[in-house]
Amino acid sequence: MLETILNHRSIRKYKNTSINDNILNKVLDAAVRASTTGNMQVYSIVVTKDTEIKNKLWECHFKQDMVKQAPVVLTFCADFNRFNKWCEQRKAVPGYDNFLSFYTASIDALLAAQNATLAAEDFGLGVCYLGTTTYMAEKISETLDLPAHVVPVTTLVVGYPNEKPGLTDRLPVEGVVHAEKYKDYSQQDIDNIYKEKESLEFTQELIKENNTETLAQIFTDKRYIKKDNIAFSKSFLEFIQNKGFMNHED
Amino acid sequence: MLETILNHRSIRKYKNTSINDNILNKVLDAAVRASTTGNMQVYSIVVTKDTEIKNKLWECHFKQDMVKQAPVVLTFCADFNRFNKWCEQRKAVPGYDNFLSFYTASIDALLAAQNATLAAEDFGLGVCYLGTTTYMAEKISETLDLPAHVVPVTTLVVGYPNEKPGLTDRLPVEGVVHAEKYKDYSQQDIDNIYKEKESLEFTQELIKENNTETLAQIFTDKRYIKKDNIAFSKSFLEFIQNKGFMNHED
Numbered sequence: 001m002l003e004t005i006l007n008h009r010s011i012r013k014y015k016n017t018s019i020n021d022n023i024l025n026k027v028l029d030a031a032v033r034a035s036t037t038g039n040m041q042v043y044s045i046v047v048t049k050d051t052e053i054k055n056k057l058w059e060c061h062f063k064q065d066m067v068k069q070a071p072v073v074l075t076f077c078a079d080f081n082r083f084n085k086w087c088e089q090r091k092a093v094p095g096y097d098n099f100l101s102f103y104t105a106s107i108d109a110l111l112a113a114q115n116a117t118l119a120a121e122d123f124g125l126g127v128c129y130l131g132t133t134t135y136m137a138e139k140i141s142e143t144l145d146l147p148a149h150v151v152p153v154t155t156l157v158v159g160y161p162n163e164k165p166g167l168t169d170r171l172p173v174e175g176v177v178h179a180e181k182y183k184d185y186s187q188q189d190i191d192n193i194y195k196e197k198e199s200l201e202f203t204q205e206l207i208k209e210n211n212t213e214t215l216a217q218i219f220t221d222k223r224y225i226k227k228d229n230i231a232f233s234k235s236f237l238e239f240i241q242n243k244g245f246m247n248h249e250d
Numbered sequence: 251m252l253e254t255i256l257n258h259r260s261i262r263k264y265k266n267t268s269i270n271d272n273i274l275n276k277v278l279d280a281a282v283r284a285s286t287t288g289n290m291q292v293y294s295i296v297v298t299k300d301t302e303i304k305n306k307l308w309e310c311h312f313k314q315d316m317v318k319q320a321p322v323v324l325t326f327c328a329d330f331n332r333f334n335k336w337c338e339q340r341k342a343v344p345g346y347d348n349f350l351s352f353y354t355a356s357i358d359a360l361l362a363a364q365n366a367t368l369a370a371e372d373f374g375l376g377v378c379y380l381g382t383t384t385y386m387a388e389k390i391s392e393t394l395d396l397p398a399h400v401v402p403v404t405t406l407v408v409g410y411p412n413e414k415p416g417l418t419d420r421l422p423v424e425g426v427v428h429a430e431k432y433k434d435y436s437q438q439d440i441d442n443i444y445k446e447k448e449s450l451e452f453t454q455e456l457i458k459e460n461n462t463e464t465l466a467q468i469f470t471d472k473r474y475i476k477k478d479n480i481a482f483s484k485s486f487l488e489f490i491q492n493k494g495f496m497n498h499e500d
Contacts, residue, residue: 001251001372005280005365028427030255032420034364035379038473041421046428053430077432082425083469085440092466095476099483103356103384107404110357111379114284114364115255122251129285129361134353145431154357170282171291175332177278178296180303181395182327190335216342219333223288226345230498233349248480 004122009167011126014069014159018049023123024072027158030119034111042101043109043153044079045116046144047072056143061132061155070157075133075140076113078105080149080245102151102245109153116156126161129154135232137239148244169197254372259417261376264319264409268299273373274322277408280369284361292351293359293403294329295366296394297322306393311382311405320407325383325390326363328355330399330495352401352495359403366406376411379404385482387489398494419447 024047031045048054049072057075058067067073080096087094095101117127133140133155140152175193185193197203203215210218220226240246274297281295298304299322307325308317317323330346337344345351367377383390383405390402425443435443447453453465460468470476490496 001254002276002280002369004251005283005369008283008285010285025423026252028423030252032423032426033255033258035258035260035367037379037381038469039418039420040469040474041426044426044428044432046430046432048430050430079426082435082440082443085435085437086444087466087470089437089440090464090466092464092470093476094470095479096474098476098479099487100384100479101474101483103486104381106353106356107360107381110360111364111367114361115368117285117361118365118368119252119255129287131287131354131357134350143431144428145434147432147434150432168289170289173275173278173282176282176291176294176329178294178394180296180298180300181393182294182296182397182400184395184397185332185335187335187339190332190339193332194336214340214342216337216340219288219290220337220342220344224290224346224351226343226348227500229345229348229350230500233351233498236353237349248483250477250480 004118008121009126009165010128011161011163011165012066012128013161013163014066014071014126015162017160018071019125019158027116027119027123031112031116034115036108036111037104040083041108042078042080042083042105043112044077044082044150045112046075046077048075048144053143057140060136060139060143061130064130066128066157067130070159072158074116074156074158075144075152076109076154076156077146078102078109078151078153080105081147084149097149097244097247099246099248102240106153113154113156120158124160125158127156127158129156134236137236151240151243151245169200171197254368258371259376259415260378261411261413262316262378263411263413264316264321264376265412267410268321269375269408277366277369277373281362281366284365286358286361287354290333291358292328292330292333292355293362294327294332294400295362296325296327298325303393307390310386310389310393311380314380316378316407317380320409322408324366324406324408325394325402326359326404326406327396328352328359328401328403330355331397334399347399347494347497349496349498352490356403363404363406370408374410375408377406377408379406384486387486391489401490401493401495419450421447
């Protein structure tokens with residue numbers, strides 16, 4: 001178990017090998033064992049294998065090749081649609097068209113996704129999370145026919161790895177863990193925490209490639225730019241509202 | 251690995267046994283191996299063992315006994331504070347004071363939490379997620395000294411189990427999984443999916459105890475009530491804004 005967790009790599013190149021249904025079903029069985037708020041299971045998993053639909057998802061996910069290559073794409077959705085329908089069929093009046101319920105359902109979906117990740121890796125499969133899911137939520141929703149009260153939260157591509165990347169570097173554990181209470185970072189703390197990451201050969205190459213002065217500038221100026229973040233914030237919030245999750249009137 | 255996942259139970263009663271630092275550190279090592287957006291690691295984990303601080307957290311978490319009983323409380327936070335500070339010390343201008351960045355950081359925190367869960371269970375520990383974290387975010391933030399751009403997302407109590415609960419029921423996997431695209435539920439589908447859950451003896455007892463007509467009414471009228479959901483939606487959104495995550499001006 002621990003070995004699987006410690007050996008996690010995001011896989012971005014896949015073999016042209018399909019996944020046996022028996023294995024895929026076990027991955028999905030694992031996903032639904034994750035904790036879920038009040039055992040409501042307010043999430044859904046869309047399993048896409050069809051080439052045509054995968055091609056549409058590939059367009060949604062910024063045309064990253066791995067979406068086409070991987071035999072299976074799992075879209076994890078915050079989902080109160082099923083639960084609301086059940087309530088309405090059982091003389092109960094659901095009150096889940098609000099932000100808290102959306103966020104709760106997001107938590108459910110994400111814990112299930114991480115279970116699926118580890119189960120898949122245990123079967124020798126590789127996965128990669130697609131952060132583009134929230135950026136392109138509306139287009140993904142159209143592609144997968146998501147109804148009201150269903151919002152895509154994250155996506156996993158799943159398949160047999162066609163690369164063997166090394167472990168990704170991480171900050172020292174002390175850099176992200178706080179004892180008892182949060183201890184805010186001094187300038188010296190920040191220097192210490194990022195020292196190893198900044199001294200990696202890989203980092204030096206990235207800086208040269210991107211023609212920036214520091215690694216941090218690659219994030220702020222190239223990869224996760226303020227202008228994009230604001231645009232995606234607005235479109236995602238609007239999408240959540242359109243899906244019926246922002247009604248806060250008594 | 252799969253066995254650990256399939257055997258997950260939420261534990262609500264704990265022995266008075268502390269957790270060896272070596273084991274706890276391995277749980278935290280496992281947490282930081284989870285996927286993180288762009289390898290930014292925009293989350294923090296606050297490890298609370300101190301009785302006095304735990305007592306304050308117990309009050310935040312609706313005085314659930316397990317918060318006092320369990321030797322360790324892990325508060326997982328969406329955290330752009332560290333990353334922003336690093337950017338500012340490296341001549342980079344961070345643009346992460348928006349909703350998308352908050353949501354991205356939440357995803358990071360939740361994947362780390364699920365890794366911690368499975369690693370803990372692999373060591374024979376039990377855990378329980380506390381949904382009260384988002385309801386009481388502001389009070390938790392005060393208790394743990396969380397600065398701007400740090401929002402508590404979920405909490406795990408961790409310790410040695412003093413109960414052996416059975417597996418929690420789940421909807422049939424077909425009920426939460428969709429092939430290729432989302433297939434919306436007919437009235438008959440809903441009846442089929444919830445049939446087994448509704449026929450459980452445990453469900454019948456719950457209905458009697460709560461004096462409702464249906465199981466669904468226990469959720470809508472007793473456990474997750476519209477009025478509370480709206481109040482928590484408003485307070486959580488306001489809190490996210492106060493922490494500096496809702497600035498959407500160019």
